[in-house]
Amino acid sequence: MPQVEELGIVKKFIHSICVKTCTDPSLVRWPILEHQSLLQSPSGSVLWNEISIGACARAIRTNWWYNDLSALSLPLLEKVVAGLEVRGTRPESIAGALVHYAKKSLPSLHRRHSGHDACTHGLLVPTIIAPAEDDQRIMLETIEVQLSSMKGVVSTCFLFGLMRIAMILNANARCKNNLEKKIGMQLEQAMLDANIRCI
Secondary structure (H helix, E strand, O other), rough: HHHHOOOOOOHHHHHHHHHHHHHOOOHOOOOOOEOOEEEEEEEEEEEEEEEEEHHHHHHHOOOOHHHHOOOOOHHHHHHHHHHHOOOOOOOOOOHHHHHHHHHHHHHHHHHOOOOOEEEEEOOOOOOOOOOOOHHHHHHHHHHHEEEEEOOOOOOOHHHHHHHHHHHHHHOHHHHHHHHHHHHHHHHHHHHHHEEEEEE
């Protein structure tokens, strides 16, 4: 790994991810249609081996990259998130990717939810073997740090889920305190919004 870092391969890899995630996929012809390498004819039908199969290509979601990022290791994810922030990616998009990563990496986060809630922005979160508790605790604390600078971009329900897992995994005090503050701020804002609507 040190040689890979010295050659700048990781930096180029992260730069490539950031460029692709920040580009509107409808403007570029990348083979990213739901991970299928399908081409499209001028009329819009899908081509397979250059033969029209009569189906129309599905619209590419702007969050197509969430699932790809969830396959990265935690240190790489942190570097990619830092790169996305530098490039000015919307906090909502970064938070969405972190939520998807959390739901995939922390199985107990979505174990109690229904099948509808186990989907993140239309992306199915696959069932995986749970990582060790220490690894889950590190992931949780890292995801909390990544979300700490973003305000109002994740649901209060998701934050309650993180808080529940923080208690179960005995996360550090800073992590639990920050989650409590974030939940409190969002509940306070929700109450304020409700009062304003009543006036």
